[in-house]
Amino acid sequence: MDIGPYTVFYEDNSGDTLPLSAIQKHPFRPFAEKRNERTTFADRSVMVTWLRFTLRNTHPVDTLHVLHKTGVHGFITLYENNRLLGQTGISFKHPNRPSPYALPLTVPPLTERKYFVRVLGYVWHPTRISSELITASAGVAWHFGPGGVAENMLLAGMALLTGWLILMCLYAFYSFLISRDIAYLFYALYTGVSALFSVYSMNYRFSFDLDWLFPPQVSDILGPFHVALISAFYVLFVANLLNVRKGFPRTWRILQILLAVLTIQEIHSIAEWIHRRPLFLNNAVYIYAMVPSALATGILLVINFQSRSPIRPYLATGLSSLLGVSFIPGSLDLYFHDTSALADAFFNYPQFWIILGLAIESFCFMLALAYRGRRIELENRRIQERYTHELETQLGERTQQIEQQSRLLEQQHIRQLETEFEKKLADTEMTALRAQMNPHFIFNCLNSIKLYTLQNDPEQASDFLTKFARLIRLVLENSRSEHVTLRNELEALQLYIELEAMRFKEKLRYQIHVSPEVDPQYLRIPPLLLQPFVENAIWHGLMHKPEGGTVTVEVRQPQDNLLHIEITDDGVGRARAAELKSKSASKHKSFGMQVTADRIRMINRMYNIRTTTQIEDLVDSYGEACGTRVTLTIPV
Structure with missing residues (x-):
């Protein structure tokens, strides 16, 4: 039952700083005047909306047992007659509850209760706040109705995309261990972080317990994996394939600046994961968070068209899909009105667009790597054939050179003997000349001695x-x-x-x-x-x-x-x-x-x-x- 017509609301713009006693003093407005949080951007990253409604049980003997449902939000707190009744939300585990984001209400016969509900949502794409009453059986039946089938199909689709990313990560990492090609390592990191982001997004959407897959400490670590980290790895991967560092040095300096910005964004995401809430109240920081990633993708797309790489078609398709499927719909926060439950589940969920674009891009990148590996194999074969031909040619030339050198060595040996003979002859002549100098000099001196004697x-x-x-x-x-x-x-x-x-x-x-x-x-x-x-x-x-x-x-x-x-x-x-x-x-x-x-x-x-x-x-x-x-x- 939609109790929106019987509900009033108040938006707390203080940044979640006012207690219930202070909220009660503010004027509440009719629920119909509330904006659609899914289709409008908020000025603040922390959005707090208070709901107020009253339930009266007029039955003389039966007790009313219902669930109050507001949608998927970060924190949902229920107060009954100024008393804290319960909490739920994305960060709470509720394995035995029929509907994970609904809180139970109990109204005894002939009793009236007043309820306050605090709905806290974060950043730029929260889900729409509703005010509904459902029974436990209705919550279970919802999973088998149109909405439940659509959500289950969305879960199946995202699970298939996540499985594909995990498979590509394992394949790329194994290829890196064999070839030691750094491109495979960047691709493995890119697809691996994308898979973790997809798992975290599914847990955010469907709130299933990951303890059966990971220990609580490990599943909690999935929180800080941000789109910025994914973007940084695919920038490094594509830049390596296109040899941007040497072929486009000026553009590489721009990409280095963008990589630094993406690193800062990832550090910011980790800090928020530790702090458990946004660090900036200004929502523009989060609305335009994908701009550096989109800009880096656009630059790589331009470089890809300017390069002469044979894998250009694959990279162009992958980058275009990432830009057109992930970043543009995600940044614009597209919302399709008046759609079926199935279309609403797929098309109005931004994380689905991001993961779909990542999966398409990873597929194109894998084709690019496969084609690149094939070309490297052919090139190695050509090099081997050319090397064999050159070896045969060099062997023939070397044989001729050895024969010529043998003849030259014989001639050089003869010339060496002649040179040594000439040097010995010159040494003998020098010795003879020095021997001639001495008696001539002594003769002159003896003439002088003779003169003094006379x-x-x-x-x-x-x-x-x-x-x-x-x-x-x-x-x-x-x-x-x-x-x-x-x-x-x-x-x-x-x-x-x-x-x-x-x-x-x-x-x-x-x-x-x-x-x-x-x-x-x-x-x-x-x-x-x-x-x-x-x-x-x-x-x-x-x-x-x-x-x-x-x-x-x-x-x-x-x-x-x-x-x-x-x-x-x-x-x-x-x-x-x-x-x-x-x-x-x-x-x-x-x-x-x-x-x-x-x-x-x-x-x-x-x-x-x-x-x-x-x-x-x-x-x-x-x-x-x-x-x-x-x-x-x-x-x-």
Whole structure:
């Protein structure tokens, strides 16, 4: 019996903060003036509606036993004559009650009772509040009538969709364990959370006890699974299939922002599940909660059309179904008036639309994964065939290369023997050249000793012999090595010049300058390389000048791997020396210079370097010859 015409109501906009005593002071309005909660959006997320009606039992002996039914709501509290009579709702278990959301009333004979009913609903899609009286037998009969059949068919349909989601989750997770493909893991998480959301929605709608399936602690955990978490997993899944991270980097940054928003929404949902009520009173937070999910779906749909992926048709169908079947009807909260009980059960239940869209999308995504796996299999087969062909080709080429390399190795072995022979020959020539330098140098020194002996000058002869002994020791030590330090070479050169200066009395002067950047103890050069040039400057440049002259040796290092040595004299120059044809000049035909030139040529050849010698004739401001400069450039 519909007792709406005999019921008055009051909407509590305080957010469920007023007790019954305060509510009784507010004016109640006729039930006919109450809005349809199912078809209108409320401004607040917590909606409290109070109902008031009076029952009078006029029968003299019979007691009235009835159930008061208001519909499916979060909390339903019944007061009888200001006394709490009972509570029911989604969060209450009532296994023995004929109608789960109805509370029993008992009115003795010839008695009148006043009742207050507090109906508390949450967020943006509550069911319509009714005021009906039914008997226990009518509650049982309702399950076999049109309404009960429709609800049972809705339950069967949602159970089939839930079973499909669970099956896809298990299949995808098994595929991930086999292939380790991250796309299967995202798909398994997406379908698994969707199945849990569907189970929770069925329990919300039909209030069946899940203890036969899960322990109470597990079934209670299903509460925080929100559409945001489902959306986050399918965004990751589709983005992985379309390779959005690399193919569309700018769009991927937008999707990352949306994923962060979805994560925040899921955290908000968990917090509300713990708090057991909405955290925001403004209902717009919940009305537009699906906007981030719909926006992410639309972006993925656009990317899918822009991509060249062969699975585009499957993804397009799945994303379109999710957008058109789940998000748009769910966000608009569509309601169809004046429909049959069956149509009303299916079409006016938002969770059914969401789960139907998820199931269709999961089916399309599974087809996409299957087609993707088939293409990967074909591609692997093509790669295997191509790899086999390449191996055969490479084997043939390798065989030819081995034959060619065998012939090349024989030729290289012959060339190696020739190179080793040439190197040994060059080493022998270098040794012979160094051996030629030593007697030539000693011969010149002995001539000087002979001169002091003939002059009967014992002190000078002793000093000369001391320096000559040191010089001979250095020459013998240096001649054993292919390279000596610059310090040893300059010390031997200084001893030689001092011996020659003693012979020429005061006619020969010398200067040796070493730049600060040069490290004489570290740098190494061929031995006896500088002495022939200094000797040539003394004998061919300075001996023709009556007053004598100066020999200057400058050592610089302009680069880390390059050494410059300049030997300068202020003698008569090469042209004048050639004209004089003196006896001294005829006796010293630059044997040391020729040997040094041959040594430089051998050094360049053996060590593959470029040691160069440059000789310049110096002239004064009048154009007269005033000396010679020899520049040696030695790689170090």
